[in-house]
Amino acid sequence: MSWTSLPPALVLMLAGVLLPLLPRAARQAVSLIAPLAALGLVWTVPDGVSLSVEYLGYRVDLVEADALSRLFGTIFALMAFVGCIFALPQRNVLELAAALVYAGGAVGVSFAGDLIGVFIFWELMAVASTLVVWAPGTPEARQAGLRYAFMHLLGGAVLMAGIAGHVAATGSTEFTAMTADTPATILILIGFLINAGAPPVSAWLPDAYPKASWSGTVFLSAFTTKTAVYVLLRGFPGTEILIWVGLYMVFYGIVYALLENNMRRILAYSIINQVGFMVVGIGIGTEVALNGAAAHAFAHIIYKALLLMSAGSVLYMTGLRKCTDLGGLFRSMPITTVCGTIGALAISAFPWTSGFVTKSMITQGAADQHMLWAWLLLQAASAGVFLHAGIKFPWFVFFQRDSGLRPKDPPWAMRLAMIAFAFLCIGIGLMPGPLYALLPFPVDYEAYTGAHIVTQLQLLLFSGLAFFMLLPLMKRTETITLDFDWIWRRFLPRVALALRDTLGEAWTGALGAARRRIEGVMVWTERTHSLHGPMGRTWPISASAVMVALFLLVYLVLFFVWPR
Amino acid sequence: MMRRLFPLPDPTRPPRLVKVARTPPSGEMPPTRPPGEKRAWIVTTEGVRTQWRVFGVVLALTVLGELLVHLHPHFEIEGWFGFHAWFGFLGCVVMVLVAKGLAVFLKRKDTFYDVVD
Numbered sequence: 118m119s120w121t122s123l124p125p126a127l128v129l130m131l132a133g134v135l136l137p138l139l140p141r142a143a144r145q146a147v148s149l150i151a152p153l154a155a156l157g158l159v160w161t162v163p164d165g166v167s168l169s170v171e172y173l174g175y176r177v178d179l180v181e182a183d184a185l186s187r188l189f190g191t192i193f194a195l196m197a198f199v200g201c202i203f204a205l206p207q208r209n210v211l212e213l214a215a216a217l218v219y220a221g222g223a224v225g226v227s228f229a230g231d232l233i234g235v236f237i238f239w240e241l242m243a244v245a246s247t248l249v250v251w252a253p254g255t256p257e258a259r260q261a262g263l264r265y266a267f268m269h270l271l272g273g274a275v276l277m278a279g280i281a282g283h284v285a286a287t288g289s290t291e292f293t294a295m296t297a298d299t300p301a302t303i304l305i306l307i308g309f310l311i312n313a314g315a316p317p318v319s320a321w322l323p324d325a326y327p328k329a330s331w332s333g334t335v336f337l338s339a340f341t342t343k344t345a346v347y348v349l350l351r352g353f354p355g356t357e358i359l360i361w362v363g364l365y366m367v368f369y370g371i372v373y374a375l376l377e378n379n380m381r382r383i384l385a386y387s388i389i390n391q392v393g394f395m396v397v398g399i400g401i402g403t404e405v406a407l408n409g410a411a412a413h414a415f416a417h418i419i420y421k422a423l424l425l426m427s428a429g430s431v432l433y434m435t436g437l438r439k440c441t442d443l444g445g446l447f448r449s450m451p452i453t454t455v456c457g458t459i460g461a462l463a464i465s466a467f468p469w470t471s472g473f474v475t476k477s478m479i480t481q482g483a484a485d486q487h488m489l490w491a492w493l494l495l496q497a498a499s500a501g502v503f504l505h506a507g508i509k510f511p512w513f514v515f516f517q518r519d520s521g522l523r524p525k526d527p528p529w530a531m532r533l534a535m536i537a538f539a540f541l542c543i544g545i546g547l548m549p550g551p552l553y554a555l556l557p558f559p560v561d562y563e564a565y566t567g568a569h570i571v572t573q574l575q576l577l578l579f580s581g582l583a584f585f586m587l588l589p590l591m592k593r594t595e596t597i598t599l600d601f602d603w604i605w606r607r608f609l610p611r612v613a614l615a616l617r618d619t620l621g622e623a624w625t626g627a628l629g630a631a632r633r634r635i636e637g638v639m640v641w642t643e644r645t646h647s648l649h650g651p652m653g654r655t656w657p658i659s660a661s662a663v664m665v666a667l668f669l670l671v672y673l674v675l676f677f678v679w680p681r
Numbered sequence: 682m683m684r685r686l687f688p689l690p691d692p693t694r695p696p697r698l699v700k701v702a703r704t705p706p707s708g709e710m711p712p713t714r715p716p717g718e719k720r721a722w723i724v725t726t727e728g729v730r731t732q733w734r735v736f737g738v739v740l741a742l743t744v745l746g747e748l749l750v751h752l753h754p755h756f757e758i759e760g761w762f763g764f765h766a767w768f769g770f771l772g773c774v775v776m777v778l779v780a781k782g783l784a785v786f787l788k789r790k791d792t793f794y795d796v797v798d
Binding site (some may be wrong): 219232253330331378435440442496501504516522566571581582588595596598607623 | 702721781
């Protein structure tokens with residue numbers, strides 16, 4: 118084993134564990150070096166299995182590389198690096214340490230060669246990301262983190278049940294493409310989809326992510342949902358149900374983001390929206406659509422992190438998070454405004470940005486398969502993305518009615534991170550070649566045709582027109598929108614309370630009575646069957662003989678009197 | 682009518698000053714608008730009117746641009762003139778209206794779950 122077969126995930130995780138023991142300057146250095154080292158290892162790991170261990174009687178392939186795992190490993194390590202630059206002013210050690218372990222988990226999943234490895238890193242990510250949510254230590258972060266952890270532990274249990282069933286049925290732990298037609302594979306699919314933010318449990322994402330710190334949300338946005346996209350890409354390409362699940366996510370994200378007032382929750386809803394596009398691509402399952410889903414995940418991590426960095430900068434400088442409190446910040450935060458706007462254009466797939474060259478491969482996949490409805494809905498959704506994220510976010514945060522506040526741009530590290538990702542958004546948009554070369558299938562797709570640019574500009578600019586004409590309807594109010602999580606945050610606890618107040622006394626009484634009854638049976642059994650009880654003690658042999666004679670007599674009598 | 686469809690800023694509206702209650706994570710309170718600050722051109726009534734006009738011209742150009750490029754529609758509907766323009770516009774109107782409709786049932790004050798948002 119040479120040093121190149123060192124798992125890239127291990128570097129990030131060790132750095133995360135080491136971090137709390139170091140002084141601040143060393144901490145900052147390690148938090149930047151570790152992701153770079155991981156990135157280097159991602160590119161030196163040879164194709165195929167390079168590290169496997171024996172665990173619980175199974176051979177677990179901890180590192181198995183191919184184009185797809187390298188693509189995701191690259192973006193996860195890059196994200197960790199730029200995220201750590203952005204987080205240089207962050208003094209919370211727990212958050213940074215957890216974020217590095219979390220990134221390591223994501224890299225680990227993308228290089229895991231079998232289901233057991235996937236599961237181990239999957240659960241590590243759940244634990245580490247919960248710590249990132251908890252890091253600010255506020256009561257609302259604690260509560261939301263707990264709900265987040267519950268959901269992911271539930272998802273992990275479902276996934277483990279599926280994996281156990283799958284291994285029992287096939288005898289193989291190999292992580293390859295599956296079809297969701299047995300209970301075990303369906304459970305695996307559900308486990309994956311819970312992390313992707315699929316309905317009906319998607320509320321964990323907009324609930325937990327905006328409660329993390331100004332830098333924590335940047336890390337959270339990148340890893341959990343995109344590892345889910347990765348495992349779906351590898352495990353369930355071409356599963357038709359994913360088209361409909363994805364379309365639901367796309368529109369759910371748009372509608373909820375349109376109604377939202379918290380700037381980071383708008384972006385959280387739009388994560389679900391964007392992951393929906395990728396899930397649709399995976400469901401379509403053709404090479405161009407799968408390439409599109411993978412490329413879109415790559416581009417999405419960059420522009421979504423950029424958007425959340427600009428929101429994080431505003432939060433860092435003002436402490437405000439509601440659209441109703443913000444506005445007019447373009448005057449004093451020019452760099453944040455420009456970077457946030459570039460991110461907003463990229464998420465909207467504006468020509469010459471990264472979203473344009475990646476998302477269109479997914480819609481192309483739908484068109485090639487002549488799926489008219491899916492294609493129409495994807496086009497409408499593309500317009501909707503511009504509406505809810507592309508214009509709404511920059512408009513309400515940086516423009517609209519002046520808030521009267523004049524915060525400066527954030528410290529240089531945060532500016533640098535934003536500028537780096539803004540350059541990547543445009544760079545990938547102008548030169549998609551290098552990204553296309555990383556994709557799992559050979560790319561035969563040209564994004565920049567005259568027709569594509571003109572139609573996309575029409576779609577986006579006219580949805581911009583709709584936004585400004587409907588501005589009175591878009592006016593923000595200090596409200597939230599109920600989601601399915603109302604069921605477990607309000608309804609079920611209320612049902613439990615009501616049951617306690619009404620049936621509680623009767624239940625306690627009945628329980629006591631039942632317990633006394635069981636005790637009675639025990640006492641009776643003890644009396645009759647213990648060593649000294651009539652049934653338990655040793656009887657003399659003569660008594661047995663008499664008993665047997667009696668039984669024989671009864672048998673004889675029955676034999677003669679029984680009607681034939 | 683035009684003013685309602687293409688809104689312009691209202692110069693008589695008093696300026697707003699948002700109160701920052703808690704110290705932000707950066708550790709210093711954000712400065713506020715200095716007295717006598719010049720209004721940025723892009724938010725003046727004149728500026729916004731110009732932006733609307735430029736926007737209108739750009740919109741027209743994108744639709745007319747369709748005549749200059751070779752469209753290769755996958756579906757019949759895609760070949761209709763200006764399909765992406767009106768489809769995008771109407772799609773957005775429908776999405777906003779659906780969202781507004783849902784809000785009637787699902788909107789709650791942001792203190793609903795007893796947390797500071």
